[in-house]
Amino acid sequence: xxxxxxLKPREVIAGLRKLGFELFPERxxxxxxFAVKLVVCEDGEPHTIRVMIPRHKRELHPDTLASxxxxxxxxxxxxxxxxxxxxxxxxxxxxxxxxxxxxxxxPEQRAAYLRRKGPG
Numbered sequence: 001x002x003x004x005x006x007l008k009p010r011e012v013i014a015g016l017r018k019l020g021f022e023l024f025p026e027r028x029x030x031x032x033x034f035a036v037k038l039v040v041c042e043d044g045e046p047h048t049i050r051v052m053i054p055r056h057k058r059e060l061h062p063d064t065l066a067s068x069x070x071x072x073x074x075x076x077x078x079x080x081x082x083x084x085x086x087x088x089x090x091x092x093x094x095x096x097x098x099x100x101x102x103x104x105x106x107p108e109q110r111a112a113y114l115r116r117k118g119p120g
């Protein structure tokens with residue numbers, strides 16, 4: 001079994017900053033921080049990735065980190081590499097251009113996206 005990745009909120013914030021996310025500390029709820037990045041996905045589709053980072057814990061819960069990774073389109077291991085500076089913004093943006101937009105959406109966003117897109 002693979003060892004799970006454990007990160008502190010400040011490490012996640014640093015990793016997002018290195019990947020080109022804009023941080024809005026005053027926009028989160030309570031002790032949460034909001035991060036945003038405009039990206040271009042597969043087929044040239046634009047998308048805005050939005051992530052909430054809780055800052056009140058010493059370490060992020062594995063489910064929270066999994067949610068952040070799903071929203072950013074990264075694996076936990078690649079996200080950890082981004083926090084360490086070995087996975088760079090250029091690599092991330094290149095990979096996003098090959099990622100379908102639907103893979104970066106939350107379940108609620110995915111349902112609305114599929115309704116708008118229609119059959120087929």
